[in-house]
Amino acid sequence: xxxxxxxxxxxxxxxxxxxxxxxxxxxxxxxxxxxxxxxxxxxxxxxxxxxxxxxxxxxxxxxxxxxxxxxxxxxxxxxxxxxxxxxxxxxxxxxxxxxxxxxxxxxxxxxxxxxxxxxxxxxxxxxxxxxxxxxxxxxxxxxxxxxxxxxxxxxxxxxxxxxxxxxxxxxxxxxxxxxxxxxxxxxxxxxxxxxxxxxxxxxxxxxxxxxxxxxxxxxxxxxxxxxxxxxxxxxxxxxxxxxxxxxxxxxxxxxxxxxxxxxxxxxxxxxxxxxxxxxxxxxxxxxxxxx
Numbered sequence: 001x002x003x004x005x006x007x008x009x010x011x012x013x014x015x016x017x018x019x020x021x022x023x024x025x026x027x028x029x030x031x032x033x034x035x036x037x038x039x040x041x042x043x044x045x046x047x048x049x050x051x052x053x054x055x056x057x058x059x060x061x062x063x064x065x066x067x068x069x070x071x072x073x074x075x076x077x078x079x080x081x082x083x084x085x086x087x088x089x090x091x092x093x094x095x096x097x098x099x100x101x102x103x104x105x106x107x108x109x110x111x112x113x114x115x116x117x118x119x120x121x122x123x124x125x126x127x128x129x130x131x132x133x134x135x136x137x138x139x140x141x142x143x144x145x146x147x148x149x150x151x152x153x154x155x156x157x158x159x160x161x162x163x164x165x166x167x168x169x170x171x172x173x174x175x176x177x178x179x180x181x182x183x184x185x186x187x188x189x190x191x192x193x194x195x196x197x198x199x200x201x202x203x204x205x206x207x208x209x210x211x212x213x214x215x216x217x218x219x220x221x222x223x224x225x226x227x228x229x230x231x232x233x234x235x236x237x238x239x240x241x242x243x244x245x246x247x248x249x250x251x252x253x254x255x256x257x258x259x260x261x262x263x264x265x266x267x268x269x270x271x272x273x274x275x276x277x278x279x280x281x282x283x284x285x286x287x288x289x290x291x
Contacts, residue, residue, distance in 0.1 A: 041061055
């Protein structure tokens with residue numbers, strides 16, 4: 001009920017002027033304070049010290065978080081998936097709180113989530129800084145997070161996962177392909193060692209939509225550079241997908257007017273946009289008031 005009727009202070013649910021009966025009639029404020037002070041999800045006596053290598057920032061709430069994860073993982077996954085970061089809005093005091101300038105909610109708890117094309121969350125990992133991943137592999141923290149989150153996807157059944165440039169790397173694409181998951185994502189050139197593509201100036205001289213690509217023969221992973229207002233780099237699991245993207249938008253434009261073929265086509269007609277406006281009646285227009 002408190003989540004529906006939100007008040008600045010929880011004590012206001014029992015105050016005379018702001019009393020909320022569905023809460024205040026169930027228990028007294030003092031009893032609620034007592035429960036609030038002594039409610040624990042985990043055993044604090046087993047908590048590691050802050051300077052311990054095994055210290056867990058989520059220790060006090062880890063049983064609750066693990067329970068949510070296990071429930072999410074029981075959902076049947078979709079063919080098209082995404083791994084990305086999101087922010088859970090939070091402005092209180094916590095060592096987990098992050099500030100991310102380009103997010104809709106700039107302050108809160110950063111979470112890496114595995115979601116489907118419908119927006120359903122299947123798994124997530126709370127970002128805790130260096131302690132997010134124990135024993136980081138050569139893939140780095142970003143690659144390890146992706147591999148852990150997509151571990152529940154069926155292997156070798158052409159399930160796809162999409163990522164942004166913070167997570168994507170050539171090594172990660174190869175690792176995903178080895179376990180039978182197909183990946184696609186934007187990528188920074190610093191994560192494509194040995195890949196030589198046309199310069200920005202070279203593509204800028206060509207028409208908008210110019211492109212260049214390179215294919216790694218051993219893994220059949222393709223790096224694609226496409227130029228719009230600025231260059232966009234993609235790394236893809238199949239070269240055929242890259243070729244399809246290069247061909248997209250380059251077919252002949254449909255001619256205006258009626259088609260000479262028998263098949264019906266969409267006829268494009270330019271029409272001036274007419275703005276409808278209410279006309280003033282003569283009695284008002286000619287009353288010599290307000291003109």
